[in-house]
Amino acid sequence: MAQQLLEVKDLHTQFFTRDGVVHAVDGVSFELAAGETLGIVGESGCGKSVTALSLMRLIPIPPGKIVKGSIVFDGADVLKMDDDEVRGIRGNNIAMIFQDPMTSLNPVLTISRQISEALELHLKMDKSEARKRTIELLDLVGIPSAKKRVDDYPHQFSGGMRQRVMIAMALSCNPKLILADEPTTALDVTIQAQILDLLKNLAREFRTAFILITHDLGVVAGMTQRIHVMYGGKIVEKADTGELFANPKMPYTWGLLRSIPRLDERRKAKLLPIEGLPPDLIAPPPGCRFEPRCQYRRDVCREKEPELVHIPNAKPDHEARCWGTQEGGWLVDTDWRKEVGDTRVIEEIKQEVAQLPPEPKPGDVPPSPTAI
């Protein structure tokens, strides 16, 4: 295998809270080649953002801690670096675009200051060079009359424009990797498409690898070469983007796909939600993490956790974490579009959820379906 840009191995990130240890990222491994694009998809609280933050060591300590694993970026393990070395990578080699452009920019500093800062720090530019470069970057991300707007404050920009500023900031030092954590979630649908296009085109132009993190399979569809689906702190399916949409091999992915509206479906066709709640990451289910919500479950799913392995009837680099679709499983030949699984199980899950006590107040910890 060629030298990878990023190799994450067995990453465990945990949060030590009053209620217990939250296993937010629980043994995640993946690789990324230079210039490659990867989508990480999963619902809220599945550990995808924590994975991204771990890559830059931006997890707040305490309560968080990366307890195990290695993150080899460009030949060096990020987790073994001292603070200065990590700071040398942040913004310089790995840059991040955050979810909410409304709160991710400092309201009391000008745009020029916020972009120039990284340029002065990493590229050792002086003030006027950095300013010139900032204007170029703003031009590049499509801010009209960048020269006039460079001294404006964030509140003078719209949401979409602010996310463009964030992209300019991320690109400023020509990083090898951009982590985009739900970059369009806070934006209007029309703006979403523009921002995604911009990100894709610029990444291609600068040959920057990027990881796009989203809960929306529709967003990654046209954006990335590969997709990893995450559930309950683990990667449950890895495949090329086309392969994943054409031939998904994990009931959770099926559920995600069923819940996306399709233009080519009949008008009246109902979207099918995934019943139940995401797993409690303080006390995760002993077997497959998705078992409590899975309509295709069998006893083995509850007893033993499946490994992420290659799947029959699929492309060679397609892997899934499911007893049913593995070699000799009962779902190998199942067509997910036609067979929705055991409807009695769906009813059971619905009832279990109805019996749960009311949701605890929202916090970092996802609501715990301990009753299941």
Add this chain to the structure above:
Amino acid sequence: MLRYIIRRLLLIIPTMFFVALITFSLAHLAPGSPFDKNPNRPMSQETIDRISRFYGVDQPVPIQFITYIGNVVRGDFGISFTRRTPVVDIIGQGIGTTFQLGLGALAFALAFSLPLGIISALKQNTIVDYASMLVATIGTTIPGFVTAIFLIYLFGVTLHLLPFVGWGSWQHMIMPMFVLGLAPGAFLTRITRASMLEAVRQDYVRTARSKGLGERAVVIGHALKNALIPVATIIGPATAGLITGSFIIESLFNVPGMGRLYVISIVQRDYPTIMATTLLYAFLIMIANLTVDIVYGVLDPRIKVR
């Protein structure tokens, strides 16, 4: 900006009018008069009537008020009933001292509260944090006059380190400034800590870290300016409080400032002095608030002054 300041300055005029109206009414509603019968200085009824007529206090209160306002507009604040000198001169003697005391106390309060608040926020839940919060709690809960008496006893009476009567040398200023600045400073420490804690948890601080900035640049360059916005809001009333709230401290340390003058004038029903000091205090508070609003606009670009 200039238009805003001019408008705010003009607004002071009607506010001052109502302050004058209310103070005047309250002062005259309170029982007693400046020329009450005093067993030490017996006066005949005839004399009292003559003095009252001379100072105009025999007139109905509304007429007195109108006369007073008329005089004030012409710059005449009257003559003190008890000292027989123009009120303006009496205040002029005390105001410098009060300002020295108030600004000194403010400087002291800011000098310890901002660093202490920032440090305890950054070292949250450590011994440093607990220690500074203990100091802050003690500072807010123990009244100034108790601290003052304790300090007078300790440093003045027992150790003979500091003078505690009068004003003049820097040694005289230490204790009054300390006592006066302690409570607002302790309060500011808590506010600074709280707003700094809030600020360092914001998304933009994470963004700043993601750029690779050092911890100093993140805290000072990104978090602090945001954290100071709520602090600035408190500094305004605190400043006004320091200048106006000094009368207990001035009385305790026998500082010849306006606060002491104010208290004495109320006891003696010296209407012109009461009025003039109240109006001056009101004016100072309004100027302090205006200053804070201007500083606010400088700190936070989202606030548009109109």
